[in-house]
Amino acid sequence: MSRLLGRNYRLTLKDGDDELVYEPPMQIRFSVDNRYGSEGSLAEITLYGASGRSRRAIYNKFDGISLAAGYGEQPGLIFLGDIINMEIGREGVDKYIKFYARTAGGAQAGAFVSKSWGANTPQIDIIREVAESLLLPVEFIGDFSDLPRALKGRSMCTSSVSCMNELADIHGFVWTMSANRLTIIRKGPDGTLAKRNAPPHLISANTGMVGSPQILLQAIEVTKKLDPAIAPGDQVDVQAETRNFAFSQVYTADMMQIDPAGGSGIYSVLNVKHQGDFYGSAWDTSIEGIRE
Numbered sequence: 001m002s003r004l005l006g007r008n009y010r011l012t013l014k015d016g017d018d019e020l021v022y023e024p025p026m027q028i029r030f031s032v033d034n035r036y037g038s039e040g041s042l043a044e045i046t047l048y049g050a051s052g053r054s055r056r057a058i059y060n061k062f063d064g065i066s067l068a069a070g071y072g073e074q075p076g077l078i079f080l081g082d083i084i085n086m087e088i089g090r091e092g093v094d095k096y097i098k099f100y101a102r103t104a105g106g107a108q109a110g111a112f113v114s115k116s117w118g119a120n121t122p123q124i125d126i127i128r129e130v131a132e133s134l135l136l137p138v139e140f141i142g143d144f145s146d147l148p149r150a151l152k153g154r155s156m157c158t159s160s161v162s163c164m165n166e167l168a169d170i171h172g173f174v175w176t177m178s179a180n181r182l183t184i185i186r187k188g189p190d191g192t193l194a195k196r197n198a199p200p201h202l203i204s205a206n207t208g209m210v211g212s213p214q215i216l217l218q219a220i221e222v223t224k225k226l227d228p229a230i231a232p233g234d235q236v237d238v239q240a241e242t243r244n245f246a247f248s249q250v251y252t253a254d255m256m257q258i259d260p261a262g263g264s265g266i267y268s269v270l271n272v273k274h275q276g277d278f279y280g281s282a283w284d285t286s287i288e289g290i291r292e
Contacts, residue, residue, distance in 0.1 A: 005071075005283075006071040006072055007024075007069075007070075007071060007226075007276075007278060007283055008023075008024060008069070008070060008071060008072060008073065008075045009023065009024065009028055009067065009068060009069040009070075009075055009276070009278065010022075010023050010067070010068040010069075010075055011023070011028060011045065011047060011065070011066075011067050012065070012066045012067075013058060013062040013064070013065055013083075014062060014063070014064030014065065014066070015061050015062045015063060015064065018061075020054075020058065020062065022047060022050070024278065026047065026048065026049045026050075026278075027047075027048040027049060027094075027278050027279055028045065028046065028047055028048070028276065028277075028278050029045075029046045029048075029276065029277045029278070029280070030043065030044065030045040030046070030067060030069070030079075030274070030275070030276045031043070031044045031273065031274070031275050032045075032067065032078050032079045032273065032274040032275075033271070033273050034176070034178040034231065034232055034271065034272040034273070034274075035176065035232070035270075035271045040081070040102050040103035040108065040176070040177035040178065041079060041081065041102065041103040041177065041178040042101075042102050042103075043065075043067065043079045043081065043099070043100075043101045043102070044098065044099070044100055044101075045065065045067060045079075045098070045099045045101065046096050046097070046098040046099075047096060047097050047098075047099075048091075048094050048095070048096045049094075050095075050097060052095070055088055055095070055097045058086070058097060059086050059088065059097070062083065063082060063083050064081075064082060064083065065079070065080075065081060065082070065083050065099055065101050066079060066080040066081075067079040067080075068228070069226060069228060069274065069276055069283075070226055070227070070228050071225070071226070075228065076228025076229060077228060078228045078274045079101070079103070079274075080103065081101045081102050081103040082101060082102060082103075082107070083099050083100070083101045084100050084101055084102055085099075085100040086098065086099055086100070087100070103136075103177045103178060107134075107135050108134050108135065108136075108160070108161070108177065109161075111133050111134050111135065111159065111160035111161070112133070112158070112159055112160060113130055113133050113156045113157065113158065113159070113160050113163045114156075114157045115129070115155070115156060115157075116153060116154070116155040117150055117153050117154045117155075118153050119150070119151060119152055119153045120149045120150065120151060120153075121149060121150045121153060121154065122147070122149050122150075123144075123147040123148060123149065123150060123171060124144050124147055126150065126154060126167070127144075127167050127171065127173075127184065128140075130156070130160060130163045130164055130167060131164060131175070131182050131184060133160045133163075134160050134161075134164070134177065134182055136177060136181055136182040137181045137182070138181070138182050138184065139181050139182070139183045139184065140184050140186075141183060141184065141185045141186065141193075141194050141195070141196055141233050142173070142185055142186025142187075142193075142194025142195075143186060143194065144171075144173075144186055147171055172186065172187045173185055173186050173187055174187065174193065176232055176233075178231060178232060178272075183231075183232065183233050185232075185233050192268070192292075193233070193268050193290075195233075195235055195268060196233055196234055196235070198234070198235075199235075200234070200235035200236055200237040200266055201227070201229065201230050201234060201235070201236045201237065202236075202237045202239065203222055203224050203236050203237065203238050203239070203287075204238075204239040204240070205240075205241070207224065208224040208225030208227070209222065209223070209224050209240065210223040210224055210225065210284055211223060212240060212242040212243050212244050213238055213240050213243050213244070214243075214244050215243050215244065218290055218291050219267075219288065219289060219290045219291065220238060220267050220287075220288070220289050220290075220291070221286065221287070221288050222236070222238055222240075222286070222287050222289075223284050223285065223286045223287070224284060224285055224287075225283065225284055225285070226274060226275075226276060226283045226284050226285050227285045228274070228285075230269060230272055230285060230287060231269070231272060232269055232270060232271065232272060233268075233269065234268075234269045235266055235267065235268055235269065235289075235292070236266070236267050236269055236287060236289055237265070237266055238264055238265060238266075238267060238289075239264050240264055265291060265292070266291070266292040267287075267289030267290060267291055267292065268289055268290050268292060269287055269288070269289045270288050270289055270290060271287070271288040272285060272286070272287055272288075273285070273286045273287075
C-alpha cells in the first residue's frame with residue numbers, strides 16, 4: 001500500500017568505494033534529526049529483512065551511511081554520515097539491524113586546527129578555513145562583509161569544533177552540520193538569523209500539511225508530508241486555518257496582539273526532523289521555526 005502512495009527510499013552503506021544499497025520493498029524505519037549545533041545531524045535507521053549473512057557482513061565491514069527518502073522516482077538526500085553503533089535485534093519473528101549515525105562522525109570529531117594566520121587576514125577567510133577542516137562543503141548564509149581583519153593575525157590550536165564555536169561567539173553566527181554540508185548563518189544585531197536567497201517553502205493543506213500547527217509565543221511547530229528539500233536556515237510560509245496553542249501562558253498572553261495572523265506567516269527554520277515507517281503511518285517532516 002505504501003508504494004501506491006508514492007513513497008520511496010534508498011539506503012546506502014559504505015566502506016571506502018564499496019557500497020551496499022537497499023531499496024523498497026524492504027521495510028525501513030528512520031528518524032533523522034537536523035538541528036543547529038556542533039553535534040551535527042543524528043539518525044536512527046532500522047532495516048528489516050536482511051539475511052543473517054548480510055547482517056554479519058554489515059556489522060563487520062561498513063562504517064558510512066546515507067539515506068534518501070521522499071516520494072517518486074528520485075528521493076532526496078536526508079542524511080549522510082558515519083555509523084557510530086549498530087544493533088542486531090528481533091521484533092517478534094522479524095530480525096533487524098539498527099544504525100545509530102551522525103553527520104559529525106569520526107572524521108569531524110577528530111578534526112584539528114593548528115595554524116597561524118598573518119596580520120590583516122580577513123576574518124571570513126579564517127572562518128572558512130576552520131570550517132573546511134571539518135571535511136564538508138561549506139555554505140555561508142547572510143552578509144559577513146562587515147567582519148574586520150585580524151590586524152595582528154591569529155593562531156588557533158585545538159579541535160575544529162572548538163575553533164568554530166569560539167569564532168561563532170566572537171563574530172555572531174550559528175553553524176550546523178546536516179546531510180551533506182556545513183552551514184554558517186549570520187545573526188543580526190537583534191539575534192535574528194539571515195535567510196537563504198530562496199523563496200520560502202509553502203506549507204498548507206494543499207501542500208501536505210499534517211494536522212494543525214502547534215503555536216508558541218513567537219515560534220511554530222508544523223508537520224507535513226516528508227520533504228527532503230527543507231533544511232535549517234530555510235524559510236517556510238505556513239498557511240493554516242486551524243491551530244493548537246502549545247505554551248504555558250495561554251491564560252495570560254494576548255495572542256491577538258502578539259500574533260494577529262493566528263500562526264500563519266513566514267518563519268525561519270531552526271530544526272527539521274524526518275520520520276518514516278515504510279509500511280506504517282509515519283512518512284513526514286516536522287519543522288520548528290521562529291517568526292520573521
